[in-house]
Amino acid sequence: xxxxxxxxxxxxxxxxxxxxxxxxxxxxxxxxxxxxxxxxxxxxxxxxxxxxxxxxxxxxxxxxxxxxxxxxxxxxxxxxxxxxxxxxxxxxxxxxxxxxxxxxxxxxxxxxxxxxxxxxxxxxxxxxxxxxxxxxxxxxxxxxxxxxxxxxxxxxxxxxxxxxxxxxxxxxxxxxxxxxxxxxxxxxxxxxxxxxxxxxxxxxxxxxxxxxxxxxxxxxxxxxxxxxxxxxxxxxxxxxxxxxxxxxxxxxxxxx
Amino acid sequence: xxxxxxxxxxxxxxxxxxxxxxxxxxxxxxxxxxxxxxxxxxxxxxxxxxxxxxxxxxxxxxxxxxxxxxxxxxxxxxxxxxxxxxxxxxxxxxxxxxxxxxxxxxxxxxxxxxxxxxxxxxxxxxxxxxxxxxxxxxxxxxxxxxxxxxxxxxxxxxxxxxxxxxxxxxxxxxxxxxxxxxxxxxxxxxxxxxxxxxxxxxxxxxxxxxxxxxxxxxxxxxxxxxxxxxxxxxxxxxxxxxxxxxxxxxxxxxxxxxxxxxxxxxxxxxxxxxxxxxxxxxxxxxxxxxxxxxxxxxxxxxxxxxxxxxxxx
Numbered sequence: 353x354x355x356x357x358x359x360x361x362x363x364x365x366x367x368x369x370x371x372x373x374x375x376x377x378x379x380x381x382x383x384x385x386x387x388x389x390x391x392x393x394x395x396x397x398x399x400x401x402x403x404x405x406x407x408x409x410x411x412x413x414x415x416x417x418x419x420x421x422x423x424x425x426x427x428x429x430x431x432x433x434x435x436x437x438x439x440x441x442x443x444x445x446x447x448x449x450x451x452x453x454x455x456x457x458x459x460x461x462x463x464x465x466x467x468x469x470x471x472x473x474x475x476x477x478x479x480x481x482x483x484x485x486x487x488x489x490x491x492x493x494x495x496x497x498x499x500x501x502x503x504x505x506x507x508x509x510x511x512x513x514x515x516x517x518x519x520x521x522x523x524x525x526x527x528x529x530x531x532x533x534x535x536x537x538x539x540x541x542x543x544x545x546x547x548x549x550x551x552x553x554x555x556x557x558x559x560x561x562x563x564x565x566x567x568x569x570x571x572x573x574x575x576x577x578x579x580x581x582x583x584x585x586x587x588x589x590x591x592x593x594x595x596x597x598x599x600x601x602x603x604x605x606x607x608x
Numbered sequence: 609x610x611x612x613x614x615x616x617x618x619x620x621x622x623x624x625x626x627x628x629x630x631x632x633x634x635x636x637x638x639x640x641x642x643x644x645x646x647x648x649x650x651x652x653x654x655x656x657x658x659x660x661x662x663x664x665x666x667x668x669x670x671x672x673x674x675x676x677x678x679x680x681x682x683x684x685x686x687x688x689x690x691x692x693x694x695x696x697x698x699x700x701x702x703x704x705x706x707x708x709x710x711x712x713x714x715x716x717x718x719x720x721x722x723x724x725x726x727x728x729x730x731x732x733x734x735x736x737x738x739x740x741x742x743x744x745x746x747x748x749x750x751x752x753x754x755x756x757x758x759x760x761x762x763x764x765x766x767x768x769x770x771x772x773x774x775x776x777x778x779x780x781x782x783x784x785x786x787x788x789x790x791x792x793x794x795x796x797x798x799x800x801x802x803x804x805x806x807x808x809x810x811x812x813x814x815x816x817x818x819x820x821x822x823x824x825x826x827x828x829x830x831x832x833x834x835x836x837x838x839x840x841x842x843x844x845x846x847x848x849x850x851x852x853x854x855x856x857x858x859x860x861x862x863x864x865x866x867x868x869x870x871x872x873x874x875x876x877x878x879x880x881x882x883x884x885x886x887x888x889x890x891x892x893x894x895x896x897x898x899x900x901x902x903x904x905x906x907x908x909x910x911x912x913x914x915x916x917x918x919x920x921x
Contacts, residue, residue: 402768403885405780406623412767449621449884476621476884480611501625503787511624522625526785 355442356470356495356517359394360552365518365574366565366604367554368581369396369446370596371414373423375589377431383585386597388441391604396473396576397432399425399447406475408529410579413586425455429463436468444471444497449484458488465492471517473497479511500545501525502537512545518552519545521572523559529579531558539571562606569607577603612801620800622780622887629787634802636707641809650702654813657731658687658694662814664821677831682818682846692814692842693724693795699810701728704791711735711786714793715779717744717772717838719751721795726760728793736760739779741771776886796839800887811845819849834859 359365368387372380384395400418404411432443445464452460452474464472472494477484482496489496495517500508502525512519521538524531542553555568556576565575584599585592611634612618620630640646654660663683671679684692704712712729713736716722722738729736738755742764745752752762768774776799783792794803797811815833822830833850835843837860850856880891 403773403777405777405886406625406784408781409767416768453884453889454881475623476887478620478622478624478627480620480627499624501623503625503628505628507624507627525625525787527781 354470354493354495355440355468356394356444359442360518360573362393364569364572364607365393365552365554366391366600366607367394367396367556367574367576368392368596368600368603369398369411369556369576369578370581370585371398371400371411371418372428372431373400373418373421374414374582374585375417375592376421377423377427379585379590379593381431381435382593383596384435384441384443385439386593387600388439390597390600392441392600393574393604394442394444394471396444396446396578397428398578399428399445399451401448401451403450404448406527408527408579410530410582410586411528414582417586425451425460429467432467432469440468442470443468444473444495445469446473446475449474449476449481452485457485461485461488461492461494464494469494471495471497473499473520475499479507479514500541502541504541508541508544509548512548512551515545515549515551518554518573520576521545521553521555523555523557523568526557528557530560530583534558534564534568538568542572562602565603566606575603575607612805614804616882617888617890618801618804619884619889620887621884621889622800623784625784626780626787626800629783629792630800630802632707633703633791633806636703637802637806640703640706646702646706650699653698653702654695658689658698660687660695660813661817661821662686664818664825666825678826680822680825680830682814684814684842689720689724689727691720691724692811692845693721694728695813695845696795696807696810696841697721697724697728697793700791700793700806701725701732701734703806704793705732705734707791709734709789709791711737711790712793713737713739713779713782713790714795715772715775716740716751716795717775719744719748719755721793722760722762723751723754723758725793725795726755726758729760730758737782738762739765739775739782741769741775742766743770744772744775773886780887796841797844798839798886798888798890804888807841808844808848811841812848814842814845815847815849818846829853829856831855832857832859834861836861836863838863 400415485496497517497520498511498515499520500511501522521541523534523538538555552573554574554576555572559565559575559577560580568575584595588595665681665683667679667681687694712734714725726736738760745764755762765775765778797804797807833846835846837843843860847858883892885892
């Protein structure tokens with residue numbers, strides 16, 4: 353049973369991102385429990401990749417730390433299996449086409465389904481290439497999340513029509529990372545989406561403060577925060593858990 | 609199946625943020641490649657600026673020394689900026705200018721593509737920034753100096769392995785920050801569609817010239833065309849016009865490094881496995897499933913091999 357739809361049933365969704373295995377899979381597992389308790393509606397787990405072209409320096413470094421610590425896709429699946437024994441927070445994997453393809457796309461999606469992964473976000477699989485994953489996602493009941501960006505323009509309608517789960521709206525130009533200011537582009541994009549399809553829209557890229565989150569939540573169904581959390585993990589290392597928990601609670605409260 | 613496929617190779621595996629940029633590029637390229645004024649301007653630049661046609665030189669001593677085939681060298685090194693890179697760069701920078709872009713960015717490994725891009729940008733009055741692995745900027749300091757002298761800003765890339773593949777990542781990231789005024793001048797037959805096609809077309813002048821020159825000199829087609837294969841632009845350039853000539857063997861040579869049986873080589877054709885990287889599906893060398901430790905490919909050479917089974921690698 354896919355749990356993704358539930359993520360948008362508790363007011364505006366707060367969606368934290370962390371890189372699996374940064375600084376270790378043990379910490380990642382604890383972070384999932386504590387973020388879920390603190391109000392995370394959906395947790396994005398990054399499968400680390402050596403060449404993440406959509407990421408800014410903060411998440412690139414997290415990927416390096418996780419890979420150096422010996423994190424592998426199989427170990428991440430094992431961790432998710434452990435998490436699912438006691439925690440049913442919706443979880444999405446965020447990774448790139450290559451780690452999935454080289455693992456074996458069908459084997460990967462089968463494992464997602466077996467371990468209880470609800471959705472998949474793959475920034476380098478645009479609309480044109482989604483057939484790479486769609487048949488397997490359908491077969492194994494994993495939602496493939498589509499992304500739209502400020503450059504999408506007339507593509508927004510095309511993408512929205514076929515979107516499922518929720519739409520990931522990239523707030524502004526560039527790669528992931530904390531931004532001082534976020535413009536209104538996402539708001540405009542979401543208006544167009546809602547004309548075409550009734551699907552939750554979450555805004556990501558650049559959000560770090562409760563004020564930004566509240567503002568973005570005002571025009572969407574949820575906010576995604578990655579780099580700001582990964583920064584806390586980088587700062588506190590193995591001691592990061594209470595700090596991340598506090599941050600997630602603060603952010604969820606800001607958008608309620 | 610998406611656009612820009614060569615067999616199973618190719619595609620457009622890039623973030624949504626860049627999709628409209630490659631669509632716009634494809635439309636502009638399809639328009640301008642048939643535009644007589646664009647063609648005339650490019651041909652003029654190739655002749656009067658780059659110095660084409662490059663010479664086909666009969667290497668008499670090498671021929672005697674090797675005691676086999678008559679060896680001719682296609683002297684791409686004699687082009688302005690010292691390599692074949694200028695062929696593609698003049699085409700792409702001219703295209704960027706016609707598209708209304710005011711800035712070009714490019715990756716470079718040893719620096720030849722960066723120098724060519726900086727040169728063409730200076731010639732046509734566009735802003736230019738080059739991304740180069742930090743390790744490469746140290747190994748090739750002279751080329752960094754040349755690029756800076758030409759007015760380009762050179763970024764030493766410190767992410768990942770600090771070499772060419774990371775320079776490509778960083779150029780893609782920079783492009784996603786400023787797609788509206790910036791064109792990415794890709795230098796190899798790689799990346800998302802339409803780049804492999806564009807690079808192939810602009811480099812194919814090498815093989816068209818070879819064919820004409822060898823017929824003038826020998827009155828026949830060559831038995832073999834041989835090229836080194838890194839990112840594939842020089843190889844596809846030298847091979848392209850001979851693909852339909854089944855009597856011509858096309859031989860690509862890959863770098864064996866410390867040996868193809870070690871993990872320190874760049875023999876993508878011989879040893880690579882299928883992956884998705886830098887915007888395309890193709891063969892790559894990698895250490896394990898999560899880390900691509902060296903990218904080298906020649907997408908279209910693979911297609912050539914399918915057409916011409918006599919190609920050796």
